Amino acid sequence: MTSEAAGLFSICGIGVVLALLVGFYGLLTTRNLIRTLIAVEILVKGATFLIIVAGYCVGQIALAQALAITLIIIEVAVIVVALGVVLCIHKQSGSIDSGTVENLKG
Numbered sequence: 745m746t747s748e749a750a751g752l753f754s755i756c757g758i759g760v761v762l763a764l765l766v767g768f769y770g771l772l773t774t775r776n777l778i779r780t781l782i783a784v785e786i787l788v789k790g791a792t793f794l795i796i797v798a799g800y801c802v803g804q805i806a807l808a809q810a811l812a813i814t815l816i817i818i819e820v821a822v823i824v825v826a827l828g829v830v831l832c833i834h835k836q837s838g839s840i841d842s843g844t845v846e847n848l849k850g
Contacts, residue, residue, distance in 0.1 A: 749801040752801065753798070763787070763789060764787060764790040766786050767788075767790060768783075768787065770782065770783025771787070775841050777830045777840045777841070780842070781823060781826055781827060784823070785819070785823065788815065788819045795815065796809070836848060
């Protein structure tokens with residue numbers, strides 16, 4: 745790893761760590777299902793950014809881009825299904841609080 749790549753990794757590493765911390769904080773502190781999905785999005789974006797920066801630093805940028813695109817495609821599918829579940833929960837219970845999920849039957 746060159747000194748330029750090490751410097752880029754240290755600068756971008758701060759952004760990655762902040763994105764991951766914000767995502768984890770959002771997951772741990774909210775009971776709103778929409779905010780939970782947003783926190784998951786932030787976590788995945790931080791992981792994607794980490795993959796791209798690490799690929800650049802080790803000289804495998806093509807592999808990192810392929811992994812990032814695959815991760816984005818899987819992320820979109822998971823979030824769409826999760827949003828559908830949240831909408832069904834809202835339709836059944838009238839609320840998007842995660843505490844209402846425990847009261848649903850069936």
